[in-house]
Amino acid sequence: MVLLNLWLLAILCCVSGYADKCIPSIQPPNQNSGCCGVAANNLKRISGFHPALDEYPWTALVEYKKRNQTALKCSAVLISGRYALSGAQCISGNTERIGVPINIRLGDYDVTNDGPDCVDDGDGKSCNTGALTIPIEKIIKHPKYQESNRRSREHDIALIKLKETAPYTDFIRPICLPTSDVTNAPRSFVLAGWGSVNNTGSLSNILHHVNLPLIDADTCKSAIKNARFPELGSGQLCAGGEGKDSCAGDSGAPLMYQHDVFELAGIVSFGFQPCGTIGKPGVYTKVFAYMDWIRENIVE
Template identity: 30%
Template sequence: MVRPCRASVYVFTLCSVIAVAAAQTNGTDVGVEGTTGVRACKCMEYWACVSSGGSPYAYCQYSTKVCCFVDPRARAVGILPRPPKVDNCGRKGVENRRDGVSQAGEWPWHVAVLEKTDDIYVCGAALVDEYWALTAAHCVDDYSDPRPLKLRLGEHDVKTLAEPYPYEELDVNHVVLHPAFDNTSLTHDIALVQVVTPAKRRPNINTVCMPERGITRLMLEDKAARCFITGWGKEREGGGHATVLKEIRVPLWSNNDCEEALRRHFGADFKLSGSSLCAGAAGRDACDGDGGGPLVCERNNIWYEVGVVSFGGGCGRPGMPGVYTRVEDYRDWIHEVILNS
């Protein structure tokens, strides 16, 4: 039986078509031929398009951006900063010099999924859009009615209100599980959670970038890759949950090496999904309560979510990596859900 990384009793206390457009990604206007002739659209982030009164048409080629038609008469609603700051995702805050402990605002995309009643902690997640957070499907598959849930953004130390930046809580109105999610094998363990009102960008609240195509392979090949997991899960197997958002640098594993290692725990018949990613080392691993949280890697000073914490065998055991859903394989599904919402 695989162990999902989820804590069900830990309480947070305070005491229109989806298509690939032949567009360039350099931010210039692009001509798109339609029923009314050739119109100019601009490649930008989805939220920036919508907040400026535009209409997303399709994805820009090899990009997470959309080709956006903006009515020159439209007035921006001013929810989040507009261009030239549309490429603001994945901007990490100031680093903490204490190993394993984050600084306030250091990981501004990390989200806590909570039950409104008694602030019961459900799982971690990552903000990927002003209305959407990415998490693991096993975290939220029991919530066919999402109204008991809320997202807490910008939290750092759950035991105090005396922090540099206040957190923000948003009600959930929609949960979208991947249609192929299997709760037994935990394949396709990925889900999107939508909030009623948009998140407001602050020093401690920002989006993480979606992985560019091929970035996971590059991270696997780069032995010096900087990849971290974050969460309030247990600090060690059998230990207590963290009260300050922890950060753990983890090495990535090839799927072949990971499958071989996990067979020693789950049995010789264990088969690792091709849409999984493995990471971890002795004493450096996700643990109970970290499920749904992001595995992020840095490239050119930008941070990308390459994995979602899914399951593992114990916490930080030697030769036993944790398993993550490989986000790169679900880019199109994520974009389709967000664009069609």
């Protein structure tokens, strides 16, 4: 982990040609700009439920502080040089128990390693530049989110403003915000996060990804009703239900889809226990439904 300073920023901005073209800004990049939703192509891809060293450079972690201890409990997703999105549950109500959210950790892969992370790509080792930690300046929770309504978690979304501008590198870049309602057509999604992979409740040490199908609203409503969850809201969508799923520790993580670039479809909200149960999909905050709120609350 490294704290942001001007010296480090200058170095990181020079390690990628991407940074020469795309200047980090407060406003989220347009999807046609080539400055969002694009992963570096210099590393061999790793597919399936496996490590993802540089495939999703917008994935982030929320760092909490309690007394003199720090902990990583939720994920987030970078949408511009100064803003990230996460779940409202990650910054509301339970902070006395797990701590106060103080930092966003970018460009990470293995949370147990303080320096550059490396994987064997078949031709030798490929490495990132190590994690970058930026203090949180401000958190904006959606005004309609109610911590008391834990079961439905409707409006489970929050904007996080960074105190310093994140550099754009091969390992730190924003995802594109959605341009359409993804529930209007069948899609396959990708989920990336550090959540539990075996229902233990503990975070994974490394970033993983998994492919998940979109579940239509009627099927999802039926599954939720049978489990005695409240009615599915218009700002929620469902994915999974085929043995692969989000799990404990994935709250706030990005659910993505790709055409020319990666766009942000959803944010992990809640699911069923145990994770990955057949016929029981995970529930996500549908980001497209909150685009007006996101734009209105991103300020200079």
